[in-house]
Amino acid sequence: MLKIREFSVLSQIGVRMLRHYDKIGLLSPAYVDKSNSYRYYNEEQLLIANTIQTLKSLGISLKEIKSLLDKCNDSKYMSSYLNDLLIKRQKELKDIENNITHINSVLKTIDNSSIYSFKINLKKIPRQNVVSLRKKVNSYQEEKELFQTILREITEQDIKLQNPPYNISIYHDKEFKDANIDIEIQCSVIGEYSNLHNITFKTESPKTIISVVMQGDFDFMNGLNLAVANWLKDNHYVFAGSMYNIYHKPPNDCVGSENWLTEVCFPVEKETS
Known part of the structure; x- marks a missing residue:
């Protein structure tokens, strides 16, 4: 088994975050020594930690990750979920691009006082x-x-x-x-x-x-x-x-x-x- 600091190094998750994951029921230690409260993790839990970090890197909330962990082995479900997420992110990107275009247009009105000099x-x-x-x-x-x-x-x-x-x-x-x-x-x-x-x-x-x-x-x-x-x-x-x-x-x-x-x-x- 791995002590929490060893598991932190191998999973690339800070000790403070591992304690938070335990608190919200996302990733709990395999064993806690009652005499000194030391936390220990199984080596197999590194795979769960890697999955959490991958999903987190996609912008998925910890609450949603918690509900997804039991479905990660269902390739059909995960493909459908990630395709929906991709469509959502593409729309968000388009909205951001439109917003940037609008900001640039407003900047032009600041830089050019004649922008509203329309010929009617x-x-x-x-x-x-x-x-x-x-x-x-x-x-x-x-x-x-x-x-x-x-x-x-x-x-x-x-x-x-x-x-x-x-x-x-x-x-x-x-x-x-x-x-x-x-x-x-x-x-x-x-x-x-x-x-x-x-x-x-x-x-x-x-x-x-x-x-x-x-x-x-x-x-x-x-x-x-x-x-x-x-x-x-x-x-x-x-x-x-x-x-x-x-x-x-x-x-x-x-x-x-x-x-x-x-x-x-x-x-x-x-x-x-």
Whole structure:
């Protein structure tokens, strides 16, 4: 048998931590001498100690490790558990990467006082024929899937698009929502068509909008919204419809976020006294 300090050296676990493992029932000595309270471990317990250290190195809590020790010999269970853990860690990593990107964007606003100097354009949009796909989705990231659906049907039905086609996302919710989001995808087309399997044909009436053309991801939105609100107040206009984006270079797997080219649009009308 091994004294606690010998076991500590071989297992590479500190004596203080071994005492803690004993206290929480994770790894207890094989024998405790009642006359002097010396703790002794079996050599076989080194394998358990190694397993604990391996699982701990994966970021698994001691409480969870305790429940896993009896299942470590079940390769099917452990493979499933570790695959789930891998998916969880990948999501956490993606969240951290997004957070780092956002921090860098905020840093740019500190370093560049002109970051919110947006050029707001007032213009009229003529009557347009469009094909449309409207659906409630769980996140804004699902816009890409809606575009893939509508473009696939456009190709299958040999629908002729305008050039440029004006890939549009309209946000119909009356308030900001981060789930169950009501999004309509439109593409401008030449000619008239019947309603198809997934998409609807319709004619959009002329409208007056204000718009801002932006390149890059959407970290600019808070500053843009402030600029739009001030423009409306200064020029005596009010909102007259749902906000929408025109994607001149839409978000997709082939185009990096720094190359996105988006026109953010707000239908407006002159304020009545």
